[in-house]
Amino acid sequence: MAKTFKYIILGGGVSAGYAAREFAKQGVKPGELAIISKEAVAPYERPALSKAYLFPESPARLPGFHVCVGSGGERLLPEWYNEKGIELILSTEIVKADLAAKSLISAGGETFSYQILIIATGSTVIRLTDFGVEGANAKNIFYLREVDDADKLYEAIKAKKNGKAVVVGGGYIGLELSAVLKLNNIDVTMVYPEPWCMPRLFTSGIAAFYEAYYAKKGVNIIKGTVAVGFTSNSDGEVKEVKLKDGRVLEADIVVVGVGGRPQTALFKGQVEEEKGGIKTDSFFKTNVSGVYAVGDVATFPLKLYGELRRVEHVDHSRKSAEQAVKAIKASEDGKTVEEYDYLPYFYSRSFDLSWQFYGDNVGDTVLFGDSNPESSKPKFGTYWIKDGKVVGAFLESGTPEENQAIAKVARVQPPAADADQLAEEGLSFASKI
Ligand code: FDA
Ligand code: NAD
Numbered sequence: 001m002a003k004t005f006k007y008i009i010l011g012g013g014v015s016a017g018y019a020a021r022e023f024a025k026q027g028v029k030p031g032e033l034a035i036i037s038k039e040a041v042a043p044y045e046r047p048a049l050s051k052a053y054l055f056p057e058s059p060a061r062l063p064g065f066h067v068c069v070g071s072g073g074e075r076l077l078p079e080w081y082n083e084k085g086i087e088l089i090l091s092t093e094i095v096k097a098d099l100a101a102k103s104l105i106s107a108g109g110e111t112f113s114y115q116i117l118i119i120a121t122g123s124t125v126i127r128l129t130d131f132g133v134e135g136a137n138a139k140n141i142f143y144l145r146e147v148d149d150a151d152k153l154y155e156a157i158k159a160k161k162n163g164k165a166v167v168v169g170g171g172y173i174g175l176e177l178s179a180v181l182k183l184n185n186i187d188v189t190m191v192y193p194e195p196w197c198m199p200r201l202f203t204s205g206i207a208a209f210y211e212a213y214y215a216k217k218g219v220n221i222i223k224g225t226v227a228v229g230f231t232s233n234s235d236g237e238v239k240e241v242k243l244k245d246g247r248v249l250e251a252d253i254v255v256v257g258v259g260g261r262p263q264t265a266l267f268k269g270q271v272e273e274e275k276g277g278i279k280t281d282s283f284f285k286t287n288v289s290g291v292y293a294v295g296d297v298a299t300f301p302l303k304l305y306g307e308l309r310r311v312e313h314v315d316h317s318r319k320s321a322e323q324a325v326k327a328i329k330a331s332e333d334g335k336t337v338e339e340y341d342y343l344p345y346f347y348s349r350s351f352d353l354s355w356q357f358y359g360d361n362v363g364d365t366v367l368f369g370d371s372n373p374e375s376s377k378p379k380f381g382t383y384w385i386k387d388g389k390v391v392g393a394f395l396e397s398g399t400p401e402e403n404q405a406i407a408k409v410a411r412v413q414p415p416a417a418d419a420d421q422l423a424e425e426g427l428s429f430a431s432k433i
Contacts, residue, residue: 001111002103002111002112002113003034003110003111003112003113004112004113004114005031005032005033005034005087005112005113005114005115006032006033006114006115006116007023007028007032007033007034007114007115007116007117007118007328008033008034008035008036008104008112008114008116008117008118009033009034009035009036009118009120010036010094010097010104010117010118010119010120010121011035011036011037011119011120011121011122011263011295012035012036012037012038012039012041012042012043012088012090012120013037013039013043013046013120013122013295013317014043014044014045014046014067014070014122014295014314014317014318014321015118015120015122015294015295015317015318015320015321016035016037016043016118016120016321017042017043017044017066017067017068017076017321018043018067018068018317018318018319018321018322019118019120019294019321019322019324019325020033020035020043020076020081020084020086021067021068021073021074021076021322022321022322022325022326023086023325023329024084024086026325026326026329027329028084028085028086029085030084030085031085031087032085033085033086033087034086034087034088034089034112035081035086035087035088035089036089036092036094036104036106036112037088037089037090037091037092038091038092038093038094039090039091039146039147039148040090040091040148041062041066041090041147042066042076042077042078042081042088042090043066043067043076044062044065044066044067044147045065045066045067045068045069045070045314046314047070047314048060048065048070049144049145049146049147049149049150050144050150050172050173050176050177050180051176051180051349051350052065053147053150053154054150054153054154054157054177054180054181054184055180055183056183056184056185059154062147063075063077068318070314070318071318089112092106092107092108092110093106093107094106094107094112094266095107095266096266097266097267097270098270099117099267099270099271099288099291100270102114102115102117102290104117114290115290116290116291116292116328117290117291117292118284118292118293118294118321118324118325118328119264119267119278119286119291119292119293119294119297120293120294120295120297120317120321121262121263121264121266121297122262122263122295122296122297122317123145123260123261123262123263123296123297123312124145124260124261124263125143125144125145125256125257125258125259125260125261126258126259126260126261127143127256128141128168128227128256128258133227133228133229133230134228134229134230134242135229135230135231135232135238136229136230138230138231138232138236138237138238138239138254139232139235139236139237139238140156140160140237140238140251140252140253140254141230141238141254141256142156142253142254142255142256143255143256143257144173144177144255144257145260153253153255156252156253157181157184157186157253160186160252160253161185162185162186162187163186163187163252163253164186164187164188164189164249164250164251164252164253165181165186165187165188165189165251165252165253165254165255166188166189166190166191166227166241166249166251166253166254166255167181167188167189167190167191167254167255167256167257168191168192168226168227168241168254168255168256168257168258169190169191169192169256169257169258169259170190170191170192170194170196170197170198170199170221170223171192171197171198171200171257171258171259172198172257172348173255173256173257174190174192174197174255174257175190175197175198175210175214175348175350176348176349176350177255177257178190178214178219178350179214179217179219179350179351180350181253181255182217182218182219182351183351186253187218187220188218188219188220189219189220189221189222189249190214190219190220190221190222191222191225191226191227191241191243191249192222192223192226193223193224193225193226194223194224195223195224196208196211196223197210197211197221198210201346201357201361201394203365203367203382205365205367205371205382206367206371206382206394206396208371209371209372209373209378209380209396210353212373213351213353213373213378216373216374217351222243222247222249224245225243225244225245225247226243226244227241227242227243227244227254228242228243228244229241229242230242230251230254237252238251238252238253238254239251241254260296260312261276262276262277262278262296262297262310262312263296263297264276264277264278264297270288271286271287271288271291271293272286272287273299274299274308275299275308275309275310276299276310277293277296277297277298277299277310278293278297278298278299279299279308280292280293280298280299280300281300281301282300282301282303282323282339282340283323283324283327283337283339283340284298284300284320284323284324284327284340285324285327292324292327292328294317294320294321294323294324295316295317295320295321296310296311296312296317297310298310298320300320300340300342301339301340302342302344303339303340303341303342304341304342304343304360304411305360309344311342311344313344313345313346315345315346316342316344316345319340319342320340320342323337323340343358343359343407343410343411344357344358344359344360344410345357345358345407353396353397354396354397355394355395355396355397355398356394356395356398356403356406356407357392357393357394357395358392358393358406358407358409358410358411359384359391359392359393359409359410359411359413360384360386360391360392360410361384361392361394362384362386362391362392363384363385363386363387363391363392364384364385364386364419365382365383365384365385366382366383366385366419366422366423367380367381367382367423368380368381368382368383368422368423368424368425368426368427369381369426369427371396377397378396378397379395379396379397379398380395380396381393381394381395381396381398381406381426381427382394383409383416383422383429385416385419385422388415388416389413389414389415389416390409390410390413390414390415390416390422390429391410391413392410393406393407393409393410393430394406395427398427402427402430402431405427405430405431405433406427406430408430408433409429409430409433412433414433417429
């Protein structure tokens with residue numbers, strides 16, 4: 001017998017939690033909504049896993065960071081879902097989806113039917129074993145996506161006190177994990193193929209600051225090469241990392257952050273895809289009737305830039321979930337909601353640093369402010385200029401007001417003064433907009 005719900009959210013991550021809150025706000029009857037998640041816990045703020053979850057002192061733990069505390073909202077504990085009559089179906093992996101029959105089948109053989117499905121399956125990690133890297137199955141090689149992964153890494157950090165870690169990848173995971181491992185007194189070496197860290201977003205000027213700051217904190221950085229193999233000890237635990245350039249690094253722990261991949265495999269051939277994600281309209285509706293996709297898996301119209309994009313960041317996962325639920329509820333009343341008009345917003349924190357970025361990182365760039373890593377209080381930023389307009393802005397160590405000001409610049413896209421003048425004006429340019 002299939003369990004039947006009016007609405008099913010598939011995935012129990014950030015989007016699912018924010019969607020549930022929006023359903024409750026808009027009105028949902030007990031028994032109408034279910035969240036199905038392979039994780040064993042209610043939706044939580046995933047960004048905590050690479051930050052406070054791994055702190056050496058007073059690490060964050062559930063239930064402390066269930067959604068929606070990450071955006072200053074109410075913390076939704078399992079009891080909240082209970083009170084609202086929202087069914088949390090946890091530790092349940094869906095292994096087959098039949099969008100034509102409107103049904104989902106779990107690994108345990110249960111069938112779930114729905115009228116409306118919200119796909120919120122997020123991303124999974126790319127593994128070194130995917131590229132056949134020799135020895136990549138050794139123990140103590142970690143990836144970080146879910147709370148279970150973070151628990152395993154935390155245990156290893158405790159077990160390998162004062163040990164050595166190699167961090168493979170120079171993106172978000174690489175930078176955040178290197179910092180937190182260092183805080184745990186682990187000797188850290190980062191390895192990445194590019195000429196500078198976080199090339200997806202950072203200019204060489206921005207990266208130069210973080211690389212020097214990390215070096216000052218004692219993080220070793222090896223650029224321009226990749227890990228091609230691992231050796232392990234007689235317990236099967238990783239012992240060495242072999243690099244393509246011939247170097248060999250000792251390691252008690254390896255953390256790999258070489259990118260994410262949207263989890264869309266269940267729906268292949270059943271729903272239209274674009275740019276690696278599930279194609280949606282501005283209401284996160286797919287081309288299949290009654291099926292929506294939100295968060296990391298959605299490729300949606302980014303109105304501000306007139307193109308379809310996929311965004312793998314938490315702010316969008318929250319907002320897209322809310323937009324989809326608003327659209328679903330409005331359509332039931334024969335109404336519509338406004339199109340999603342998203343301003344991309346990314347952020348990261350490590351050591352005592354904190355940056356925010358808004359807009360689009362295309363065109364020419366202007367670096368401003370004090371980006372000397374030796375300064376006692378460095379504060380600097382970058383503007384991106386395209387077709388004579390400022391389209392993106394980055395700021396390290398901004399106050400809330402300053403961050404708001406750069407967000408406004410990215411939204412308003414003011415004409416750019418000449419580059420030298422913009423560099424000179426720096427933040428005061430943003431404050432005037
Ligand atoms: P999310 O990954 O949150 O949830 C997907 C859920 O679906 C999971 O519970 C998963 O188990 C479940 N699922 C998948 N397939 C399933 C199946 N077949 N059956 C059942 N359940 C299934 N962003 C940012 O802007 N700032 C930051 O600081 C960070 N920090 C950060 C740290 C770490 C460690 C990670 C991994 C990610 C971040 N991010 C971030 C990115 C951000 O967390 C991410 O964009 C959102 O969590 C995406 O939300 P979703 O709901 O789309 O997926
Ligand atoms: P990423 O795309 O940010 O970075 C991957 C890095 O690994 C890149 O520098 C890439 O060039 C490098 N790389 C690729 N192949 C390599 C190889 N063989 N050896 C060494 N390096 C290699 O991805 P990530 O850091 O793994 O993050 C995964 C997901 O989690 C992403 O969706 C990301 O947005 C999300 N996340 C976001 C934040 C944040 O927004 N603050 C924090 C953590 C995670």
